[in-house]
């Protein structure tokens with residue numbers, strides 16, 4: 496019996512195993528219009544054929560000024576729905592559940608893509624983002640653009656944008672929505688006192704800094720079907736004393752669960768370049784365990800999980816309900832199928848590929 500390959504039902508969705516393609520930006524909307532292309536369908540479809548239980552899209556911007564790079568996927572317009580349908584269809588054909596990560600990059604919006612000859616933020620003169628938003632007018636680091644402090648009306652626009660994006664995600668055929676509140680992007684910027692120094696009701700104490708989360712989750716749940724699961728990716732710690740902590744994350748999980756959040760996907764960091772992050776194999780697993788034990792929420796572990804036995808142990812020991820695999824799945828789209836072979840579990844090899852394993 497493998498814990499990693501045991502099915503799990505959340506609401507109306509049964510997942511064939513606990514392996515998730517972690518959301519990863521592909522920087523591949525060549526026209527900078529957020530439109531999914533056959534690249535996205537081929538890339539995500541391949542990971543579904545490769546045996547994942549869930550295949551999750553990259554951070555998909557709910558507003559144009561919320562793109563991390565200008566080549567990110569978008570879902571801020573009804574015109575995005577039709578081009579996302581072939582993506583969900585490719586994932587479905589591969590036998591996985593399809594998930595979309597909805598995101599706003601806040602003060603970190605509008606960079607060049609990593610393989611561009613130029614680094615950093617795209618200037619206005621080259622079509623960069625002019626209305627870069629943050630909870631406070633504090634830049635991520637010295638030498639990068641200072642965001643505009645969001646008005647309460649801007650916050651209302653963001654909440655509504657997440658809800659509209661969730662509605663479009665349903666229309667495009669996605670099975671799961673994940674809200675991106677990690678890695679120093681907008682929702683995480685509100686959580687962390689490093690980036691949120693507001694003095695109104697969206698800042699200050701824990702209740703103020705988490706207020707937008709409660710509003711976004713309520714607005715999303717109003718339109719996202721009750722039979723479909725809702726995940727939140729969180730940076731479960733800033734790794735800085737006095738900033739966002741695991742205890743804060745546990746409290747947030749407890750308060751969002753009754754509003755209809757099913758899974759906390761536990762990453763970390765991203766609020767500052769100065770955090771002493773102790774990276775190494777499975778370095779964030781204890782965060783998923785802490786959230787799971789402290790709140791009773793289902794959790795996902797991510798970060799340098801590369802070995803089948805390691806992934807099996809994470810689920811079997813009760814540290815997490817899911818393992819999210821990132822870069823290893825870029826190296827090997829069939830990681831999940833090969834993990835099943837390694838763990839001697841009957842694997843969901845597609846009929847077309849079954850010849851290769853006798």
Ligand SMILES: Cc1cc2nc3c(=O)[nH]c(=O)nc-3n(C[C@H](O)[C@H](O)[C@H](O)COP(=O)(O)O)c2cc1C
Nearest residue numbers: 517518519520553554797798799800820821822823
């Ligand atoms: C190219 C690349 C793009 C990424 N884009 C996203 C993203 O869109 N959303 C997100 O939450 N994390 C993103 N991440 C982080 C991954 O999902 C994952 O958390 C991280 O790579 C650690 O897992 P790994 O060691 O298995 O790669 C990205 C990582 C990489 C390498």
